[in-house]
Amino acid sequence: MLATVIPIAYALVALAFAMSFWRLIKGPDAPDRILALDTLYVNTIAFLVLLGIHLGSAIYFEAALLIAMMGFVGTVALCKYLLRGDIIE
C-alpha cells in the first residue's frame, strides 16, 4: 500500500515544488519571493523525508534537519534586509 502511495506523494511534492517556484518567479513583490523560497525549502524537506521512507535510508535525515535550520536563517536574513538594509547592526 505504501508502495502505491509513494509515487503519488512524489508527484504531489514535485507539483508543490513547481508551484512554489512559479510564485517565486512571478513575485510580484520581494516578500512573495522570500515566502516562495522559504516554501521551496520546506518542500525540499518533504521530498527528503519521502526519499528516506522510499529508500529505507536514514541518511537523508540530517539534510532535512539542516534545511529546516538554514531555510529559516535565509528567510530571516532576507526579511531583515527588506526591513533594515543592514542585517547585522
Add this chain to the structure above:
Amino acid sequence: MTDALLALLVLTGAIFTFIGSLGLARLRDFYTRLHGPTKATTLGVGCLLIASALHFSLRSEGVSLHEVLVTLFLFITAPVSAHLLAKAALHLKTQSLAPPPASTAPESSD
C-alpha cells in the same frame, strides 16, 4: 495495518504540502498567500516526519524519533518566518485585499 497508517500519513503529508504551495500560487494577495505555507505546509511535513519515524521504528529494532527534532524546528521557525514576512510586507506597503490598520505604519526613521 501499520502499512495502511503509514500510507495514510504519507498521503496526508504530501497533500498538505501540495495544498500549501497551491495556496501560495493561487491566492490573490501576499497576506492571504502567507497562510498556506505557514500552516498547511508545516503540518504536511509534520505528517511525513511522523510517518518516517513510525516507518524506521518498525523496520529497525530501536525506536527512531529524531524526526521529532525537525518537526520541533519547523514549528518554532515557521511562524517566526511568517511574522517577519508579514512585517516586511507591511513595511513595504505591499498591496493587500484587507486594509492594514494605521498602527502598522509608524513614522519611519530617517
Add this chain to the structure above:
Amino acid sequence: MNLFDHLAALPVLLPLVVGIVLLALRNAPLALQRGVSVAATLALLPLALALIQATGDGTHLVYKLGNWEAPYGIVLVADRLAAWMLVTTALLAVFALLYALTGIDRDGRHFHVLFQLQLFGLNGAFLTGDLFNLFVFFEILLLASYGLLLHGGGRLRVKAGLHYVVINLVGSTLFLFAVGTLYGVTGTLNMADLGVKLAATPPENAALVQSAALLLFGVFALKAALLPLALWLPAAYAHTSAPVAALFAIMTKVGAYSILRVYSLIAGEQAGPLAGLLDAWLMPAALATLAFGMLGALASTALRQQVAYLVVASIGTLLVAFGLGSQEALAAGLYYLPHSTFATAALFLLADAIARGRGEVADRFESGPAMPRARLVGGLFFVAAIAVAGLPPLSGFLGKVMLLQAALESPHLAWVWGVVLATGLAGVIALARSGSLLFYRTLGTHDTALEMPANTALAPAVALLALIVGLVIAAGPLSEHAAAIASQLKAPQGYIDAVLGGAR
C-alpha cells in the same frame, strides 16, 4: 624515522607552523613577530640546500603523507627541479622580508602570517606530486598573495587587486574542470600515475584527454602570465608594495614550473596521444609574451610599471626556453629562472627606494629633484638594469647565450633569435632612457625634505644583486646542475618509478 626522513616535508611544514605561531603571537611585540618570521624564513635556506644535496645524485625523495601509498594518498616528491625552485624561493623570500621590515609590514594587519602562509603555498606547490593537491596549494598561495597584494590598500592597488583576484578565480574554475576531466577519464590524481594512465589512453579518448590537458595548460599560462593572459600582471605588480612585488617575482615562475612539471610527466616523448601536446601553443605564446613585455617596458611611464612589464618579458624568455624543449634549452631556462627572479625583485626594491627618494614625482619618468644618495642608488640601478636587460657580464647574458645556443638546432631558430635579440636591444634602450630620466635629468634643486634611502632599505637589493654576481661566478657548476635537472625532466620514468614503486 629521524628528522632527515621528513626532509621533503619540512619546507612545507615550517612556514605553516610558523604562520600559526605568528597568528597566536599577533598581539605580541612587533620585534618578536619580526624575529620569528625572519628566523623561520632564514631556516628555509638550509632545508632547501639540504634538498639540493639530497637530490643531487638524481634521487627522488618521496614522502607519503598519512603513510598512504601513491597513487591513493598524496605524496610529496622532491627532485632536482623542486629543490631548485625551493632554493630560489628561500633566497628571494629572505630579502623581500628584510625589506618589508623597513616598516611596510606595519602598514596593514597580519603581514607576517600572510607572508609565511604564502611560502607554505609556494613550497607546497613545488613539492606536491598530486594534481588536485597542486590546485589546493595554488589556492593557498593565491589567497595569501591577495592579502599581501592588497596589504596597505590604496585606490590603484585595490583596483589591480580586484582584477587579479577575479581573473584568478575564473582560472581556478578552469583548473577544476581540467582536473575533473582527467580524473573522469583516468580515475587518478597522482601526477606520476596520470603519466602512466594517459600514456595508455585508447584512441577513442584521445581528443578528450588532449583538451583536458590543454585546459590545464590554460590555467598554468594564466598563472605564468603568458600572452594573451598576461594583462593582469602589470597593474597588479606595479601597484602593490615593494617587498610583495619582489616576492611575486617567483609567482609567475610557479606557472612556468607547473608547465614543466606536469607536461614533462604527461606530455613527454613517451606520452602517447599527449606527446608534444604544447608544441603548437607554447612557443608562439612565449615569443609574443616576450615581445609584449618589452614593448610594455618601452611604453612605461613609471619605473615600477616598467619593472612589472620586464617581469612579463622575463617569463616570456623563460617559456621560450621551455618551449624549445630540448635538454639544453631547459637547462638554459632553469639557469635563467633564478636570475630573472632575483633581478626583477631587486629592481622592484630599488624602484621603491627611488620612488620614496624623489618625493612628489615618485618613480614617474619625469625630471624631479636630485634624490639623496643618487650616486649610490643610481649605481645600484645601473647594475640591476644590466642584469634585467641581459647584458654582460651578468647572469642574464649567460642565460640568454645558453638559450640562443640551444635554439641553434631548433626549427624556430630565426624566430627565437630575432625576438630575443631584438627585445634585448629594446630593453637596453628602454632602461637607458629610464636611468637617464630618473638620475640624470634632475632639476638642480636639492630638496632637503626628500626621504633619504636607508641602508636597511638598500641592503636587500644589494644582496639580491650579489646573488646575481654569484650566479655569474658559479656559472659553471650552476649551469651544469641546471643541465642535470633538465636531464631528469627529460627522463620522467625515474620520477614515475620512484612515486609508484610501492604500488606497481
Add this chain to the structure above:
Amino acid sequence: MTLFLAVLTPFVGAALVAWAARFGRPHSAWAAGAVTLASLALLVPLFPLPFAGETLIEQRDWMPALGLNLAFRLDGLALLFAGLILGIGLLIVLYARYYLSERDSMGRFYAYLMLFMGSMLGIVLSENLIQLLIFWELTSLSSFLLISYWQHREEARRGARMALAVTGLGGFAMLGGFLLLGHIVGSYELSDVFASADHIRAHPLYVPTLVLILLGVFTKSAQFPFHFWLPHAMAAPTPVSAYLHSATMVKAGVFLLARLYPALSGTPEWFWLVSGAGLATLLLGAYTALFKHDLKGLLAYSTISHLGLITLLFGLSTPLAAVAGVFHIINHATFKASLFMAAGIIDHEAGTRDMRRLSGLWHYMPHTATLAMVAAAAMAGVPLLNGFLSKEMFFAEAVHVAEGHGGWLLPVLVTLAGAFAVAYSLRFIHNVFFDGAPVDLPKTPHEPPRWMKVPVEILAVLCLVVGVAPAFTVGPLLAVAAAGTLQAPLPEYHLALWHGFNTALMMSLAALALGVALYMLRRPLFAWHEGGLGRLDARVPYNALVDGLFGAARRVIRTLDTGSLQRQVFLFVGAALALGIAPWLAGGTPLTGSRTGLPLDAVSLTAAAALILATVATVVWHRRRFTALVTIGVVGLVVSLAFIKFSAPDLALTQLSVEIVTIVLLLLALYFLPQHAAPEPDRLRVGRDAAIALVAGLGTAALAWAVLTRPYDTIAGYFLENSKPGGGGTNVVNVILVDFRGYDTLGEITVLALAGLGIVALLQNLRLAAPARDAAGRPWDPDTHPVIMATLTRILLPLALMVAVFILLRGHNQPGGGFIAGLITAVALIVQYLSSGAAWTHQRMASDSHPLLAWGLGIATFTGLASWAFDHPFLTSTFGYLNWPIVGKFEVASAMAFDLGVFLVVVGATLMILTGLGGLHRAEPVRKETR
C-alpha cells in the same frame, strides 16, 4: 694568470680610485696612474714573447657547458693594442688631471675611465669570443657613463644614449655572429677559429655570420651608415674623446677586423662589404670634416674618415693592405689623440671650440700651436710625419688592388679623400692659429699648465720620429703586430720615407695640391655645402626611428592593456575555449562514449527545470539585485538536491550551509553597494558576451557528456576497502578528507583561515556610507530587532549547538564532520547577530575570532605532527576503541582531533568574515548615494 690579472687590475682599480678621491681630488688621479702602470707592469715582462714569435694563451674553465672559458691571448696584435690602451691611457690620466674643473668629480671620472680601460684590455687580450663580447659590451656601458659624465647637459645625455643604442645594436648582432661562428667551428677559442678558417669560409652559414659580426664592427667603429653617433659622443669631456674616440674604443671595431682577418677575410663578400663600407666612410668623413665649425666636430669626422680608411685597407684583403691597416692604426692613434688634447687645451683656455670665433691663437699659445700643427700635418699626410707613411702604403695598395679589379675609380676616390684630409687639416691650423684676431672669446687664452702639455708633446714627438725613421722606431712593433694580425708569415715590405717617384707619391702630391686648392675655395664651397648636403643630419632619422619605436610601443600597449577586467576575463574564456576545442577539430574522437546512463524521472526533471529557470532569472535580473539573490538561492538549493539525489549526503549538507552563509554575505554587501545598477553600456557587448557564454556552456556540457558516457576504472576501490580497517571510519568521504587526503583538507582550512585574515586586513579602516533609504527610496523600518524574532531565535541557539556537536561527532562514520558542524555553529551564532544585534551578542560572547583560527589550525597541524613521535610520516592517523563503565565501547581516532581543528577554523573564519562585514555599519555619517 698574469694576463687575467692585468685585465682585472683596472676593474679593481676603479674601486680603489673612487675610494682615493675621498682624500682629495688629485689623489684619484695619482691612483689612476698607479693602476695603469700596475697593469702595464704586469704585461711588459710578457712582451718579449710575441717578439720571439710565440703566442701566450692562458685558460681556465668558467662555463664549459657553454664553451665559455676565461681565456686570454697575447700575440702581436694584442700586444700593440694593449700598449696603445695603457700607454695613451697613462697620458690621458695625466692630461685629465689638469683638464677637469673644480666642479667635476675626479673620483667618478677616473673610476669610469679605469672601468673602460679594463674592458678595452679585455677585448684585445681575449682568446675566447664570448668573453671578448662580454668586454665589448662593457666598453659600450662604461663609455655610456663617460659620455654622460656631464649629465646635466642635454646633449651629453642624448649623445650617451645614442652611442649606447647604436653600439648596443651592434653588440647583439655580434653575439649572434659569434654564436654562429662558434657553431661552425665547434669552439669559441680564437686558436680553433683560425685553425678552421677554410671550413668557415666554405660553410653555408658564413654569410650570415659575417654580416652579423660586421654589424658589430661597423657600429663600434662608426662606419657608414652607423657613423652618426660619434660626433654626438663629442659631448663627452675632451680627455674621453681623445681616449675613446680616437685611440681606443672606436678602434675596437677595426681591431676585431684585424683579429678575425685570418678567419673571415679573402672572400668576395668580405671584400665588397668591408671595403665598400670603408670607402664610403672615408669619403663621407673627410668631406664632412671640412665643414664643421666645432673643433671637436672636425676631429670627430676626420676620425670617422680615418677609421674608414683602415676598414677599407682590411677590406682590400691583401697582406700588404693589412700591414698598412695596422700601421695606420698606430699612427692615427698618436696624432689624433694629440690633436684632441690640443683641442681640449684650446677649449680650456679660450672657452670655446667654435672655429668662427677662434683665430690667431698663435700669439697667445705659440707652444701649443706648434704641437697642434705637427699633429695636424701628420693627419694631412705631410712627408716627414708618420701619417704620410701609412697613407703612402694605403695609396699604393689602392692602386695595386684597383689594377686587380681593373678600375681607376678607387685611386681617384682615395686621392680625393686625401685632398679633403689636407683641406680640413689646413683649416684646423690656419683657421685657429692665424687668420686674423679672435672674435669676442669668453676669456683671454694663454698657455696651459706645464704638465697639461706633456702628453701632447710626447705624442707629437712620436709622430715626428716615426715619420723620419720608421724602420728604427715603429718597425719591430709593426712587424710583430702585423704578424699577429695575419697569423701568417709577413709579406715583403720595407718602411722608408722615400720609395722613389711612384704612383703613390704622385697621388700624395696631388692630394696636397688639391687640398690646398679646396681650402682656398672654402668660401664658395661652404656656401654650396650649407645650401645642400649640410642640411642632412643623420640624427633626424635616428630620432624619428627611436621616437617611432617608443610611439609604436605606446600604441600597442594602449590597445592591448586597457586595464579592463572584462577584457581580461573575455580573453581568458576565449583562450580556454580555443584550447579545449582545438583537439576535437582533428576529428577521430567520438563525443559520446559506450557507457549507458540512468533513466530520467519526473522529480529530477522538475528540479532541473527549476534550476535552469532560476539560473536564467538570475542572469536576466542581475540588475534587480535583491531578486537575483533570491533566485540564486534556488539554484543553490537544487544543486544540493542533486548531491542528495546522486548519493552525496555530505556534499548536500555542506552545500546547504555554504549557500546560506553566502546569501547572508551577499546581503551584507548589497547594503553598501549602489542600490541601482548602472545600465548596460552597449547592446554589442551584451551580444558578444552572450555568444561566448553560450559557447562556454555548450563546451562544458559537451565535456560533461563526453566523460559521463565513458567507462573508467578508478582508484576509489582502495578507499572503500581501507576506509574502515585503515581509517577507522565508515563514512568514506570523511575518511578521505581527514585521512587519505588530510593534507588537502589542511590546505583547505588554511585557505579559509587566509580568507578570514585577508578580509580582516581589507576591512581595516574601510569606510562606507550607509544608505538612509532602500532602493525604492523608502526609509528603513524603525524597529531594529523585532521582539518575536529575537526571542525565538535565542531558543534555537542551544538546539543548533547540540545539532552541531552531533554532526561533528558522527562525521567519521555518518554524513557530517567538522566542516558542516562548524558552519552550523557559525550560522547559529550569526542568527543571534541578525536578530539581536552585534552589540547585544558581543556582550555575551568573545568578539575576536583569531584565537579560534589559531587553535583550529594548530590542532589540525599538531595532530599531523604527532605521528612523527610514532615514526610515521606527517598526518598518519591512528584510532582505537575505549570501553568505559556505563558509557560503554566507543572509538577514539586522531582523525577526530583533526576534524575538531577543521571545526574550529570554520567557526572562526566564518564568524570573522560575517561579523567583520557586519561591523562595517555606522562607518560614517550617512551621505548621498553615489554609484
Add this chain to the structure above:
Amino acid sequence: MEALIALVIGVLTAGGVFLALRGQTFPVVLGLTLLSYAVNLFLFIMGRLAIGVPPVISESAAGYTDPLPQALVLTAIVISFGMTAFVIVLALKARAELGNDHVDGLEHEEDRRA
C-alpha cells in the same frame, strides 16, 4: 539523466560566464558563484551518476558510488566559499576606494556631477 545533468552544468556555466563579464562587481560575484556551482557539479559527476548508493560502509548497502570526487568537491566548495567571501569584501573595498562599483572604477555620468 546524464544528458540532463550535462545540460544543467552547461546552463550554469553559460550564466556564470555571462555575469562574470558584466561591468559591476555584484553581478560578477553572482557569476563566480554560478561558475562554482557549475564546476562543483562537474567535478562531482566525474564519479558518474549513481542513486541510493552513498559511500558509507554498511552491511545493508547495495553498493557504493565513487567517494573521491565527493571529497574533492567538498574541498572545492570550502575553497570557493573562502574565495567568494574574499571577493565580496574586496568589492566593498573597491566601492569605497574607487567611489563606485564598476570593476574598472569607471565612473558614470551621475557621479561626475555628484
Add this chain to the structure above:
Amino acid sequence: MRRLLPHPLLSATLTLLWLLLVNDLSAGALVLGALLGWLIPFATSRFWPEQIRIRPTGVLARFLGVFAVDIVRGSFHVAWLILKGPARLRPAFVEVPLDLRSDLAISLLANTISLTPGTVSAYLAADRKTLVVHTLDTGDVAALVAEIKQRYETPLKTVFEEGDA
C-alpha cells in the same frame, strides 16, 4: 547552583532531544546527552540572563493539547479555504490588545496564533500592547479576538507570568 546549572529545564530538554537525535537510549548516549545538556546551557548562559520559570500546573498540558488540536484544525481550515478558491475569502487585519508582558510569552502567543486557524501574527506594535493579526476569512472580528485571548493568551499568562507581576 544557579551558576553551575543555569537552566535545569533547558538541560533536561536538551538531554532528551539528544537521545532523540542519536536515536539511541544506551547508557553512553545518556551520559553524553547529560554532559551536553549541562555544557551547552552553561556555555550559552549569557544568552539567557533571566531564569525561565514555568508553573508546573496542568494549565500548560491543557494548553499544549488545545494547541495541538488547533494546529490540525487550522491546517484543515486553511486547506479547505484554499481549495474553495480565492474568490470566497474575506481577509482582514485584526488588532488584538495584549495583556501579556514578557517577550517570551508574547512571542509564543504570536507563534501559536500563526499556527492555528486562519490567522497569522503580522505585526507587534512598538508599545507591545497590540498584536496585529491577519485573518484569512473572518466574519465576526470581536469573536475572533475574544477566542484568541481566551484560548491562548490566558493560559500563556498563567504559565509564564503569574507571580511575576
